[in-house]
Structures are given as C-alpha cells and as structure tokens.
Amino acid sequence: MAFILGSGSPRRLDLLTQLGITPDAVRPPEIDEDPKPGELPRSYCARIAREKVAAVEAAPDDIVLCADTTVALGRRILGKPADAGEAADFLYALSGRRHRVITAVAVRRGDQVWERDVVSQVKVKRLSDAEVNAYLATEDWRGKAGGYAIQGPAGALIPWISGSFTGIVGLPLAETATLLAAAGHPKFRGDA
Numbered sequence: 021m022a023f024i025l026g027s028g029s030p031r032r033l034d035l036l037t038q039l040g041i042t043p044d045a046v047r048p049p050e051i052d053e054d055p056k057p058g059e060l061p062r063s064y065c066a067r068i069a070r071e072k073v074a075a076v077e078a079a080p081d082d083i084v085l086c087a088d089t090t091v092a093l094g095r096r097i098l099g100k101p102a103d104a105g106e107a108a109d110f111l112y113a114l115s116g117r118r119h120r121v122i123t124a125v126a127v128r129r130g131d132q133v134w135e136r137d138v139v140s141q142v143k144v145k146r147l148s149d150a151e152v153n154a155y156l157a158t159e160d161w162r163g164k165a166g167g168y169a170i171q172g173p174a175g176a177l178i179p180w181i182s183g184s185f186t187g188i189v190g191l192p193l194a195e196t197a198t199l200l201a202a203a204g205h206p207k208f209r210g211d212a
C-alpha cells in the first residue's frame with residue numbers, strides 16, 4: 021500500500037504532517053475546476069473533490085487523498101483570485117460579514133471512495149481601504165480560495181470562526197483521520 025496525496029497544496033502536506041503522515045507520492049490532479057451554471061457551493065465542492073480523487077493514478081491497493089476548499093458567500097462561489105483587483109473585490113465583498121468555507125475530502129482505494137465535507141463559518145471584520153491595501157501588499161492572497169488565508173496575515177482580520185480551523189486552512193484533520201481509518205490506512209487502523 022502506498023499513500024498518495026493528490027494535491028499540490030503545501031498547506032495540505034503540512035496538515036498531513038500534523039497527523040504524522042508523510043505521503044509516499046504527491047500527485048496533483050489536473051481537472052477543470054469551473055463551477056457548472058447554477059451549481060451551489062457545497063455540491064460544487066464535493067463534486068470537485070470527487071473528480072480530483074478519480075483523476076489521480078494509483079495502484080489498486082493504494083490510498084489516494086484529495087480535497088477541495090471553497091469559499092461561499094451565500095450562493096456565490098469565490099474561487100482563487102486571478103489578480104490583485106479580483107482579490108480586492110473579494111475582500112470588500114467579505115468585509116464585515118460572515119461567510120462559509122467548505123472543505124470536501126475524498127479518499128479512494130481501488131474502486132471504493134469515502135468522502136466528507138465540513139462547513140465552517142468565518143467572520144471578517146469591517147475592512148478599511150488601508151487594511152485591504154496592506155493585506156494585498158502581503159501577496160498572501162495568491163492561490164487561496166476567497167482571496168485570503170486565515171493561517172497567514174489575514175488572521176488579524178478574522179475575529180470569529182465556527183467549525184474546523186484545519187478545514188478552513190484546507191484539510192479538516194479529524195474527518196480526514198476518520199476517512200483514512202475507513203480506507204484501512206495502517207496509521208489509523210487502531211491496531212498500530
């Protein structure tokens with residue numbers, strides 16, 4: 021059995037390390053991440069995690085783990101900003117309100133797939149222009165869903181969350197451990 025992380029996200033690799041797991045291979049999947057017309061954030065996120073895990077090449081006994089993190093403002097999906105202008109739009113949209121961060125995790129072994137999604141709530145303080153500009157200047161928004169990362173300087177802009185901190189960062193650890201146990205990962209079988 022090899023354990024394969026199907027993700028190019030350094031956050032997910034770090035979070036797995038927190039569980040004491042080092043993947044035998046890292047294989048980021050290539051899939052189309054565009055939402056379908058009218059698709060709601062939670063079903064979108066679960067679909068993308070499933071598509072990612074189906075796209076990773078693995079031997080029948082290997083365990084593959086993929087995840088997707090989606091920032092949802094009501095029915096609106098905020099993806100990764102293309103540039104600083106879009107990141108600014110996202111930050112102003114999130115300013116002074118609560119939004120949801122969904123992370124869906126999918127684990128596959130052979131033909132079997134186990135999946136979970138975790139929905140957290142995040143409140144962003146009311147942001148001044150100076151705060152938005154200072155945050156954009158950190159460049160930490162790049163490659164992050166919704167245009168921020170709670171584990172970086174944006175932590176100063178987030179007074180309240182409810183749910184799973186590790187889920188917001190990109191991999192909810194309690195649920196991930198449960199899925200890996202279900203798939204028979206030796207670390208979580210309970211007899212290790």
Ligand SMILES: Cc1cn([C@H]2C[C@H](O)[C@@H](COP(=O)(O)OP(=O)(O)OP(=O)(O)O)O2)c(=O)[nH]c1=O
Nearest residue numbers: 027028029048088089164165169170188189190
């Ligand atoms: C909201 C939020 C997102 N993120 C990151 C986690 C994910 O890397 C990214 C969401 O994009 P994803 O599409 O979930 O993941 P990815 O493209 O980075 O990696 P891969 O598909 O190969 O697994 O946003 C944070 O790091 N902190 C946060 O607070």
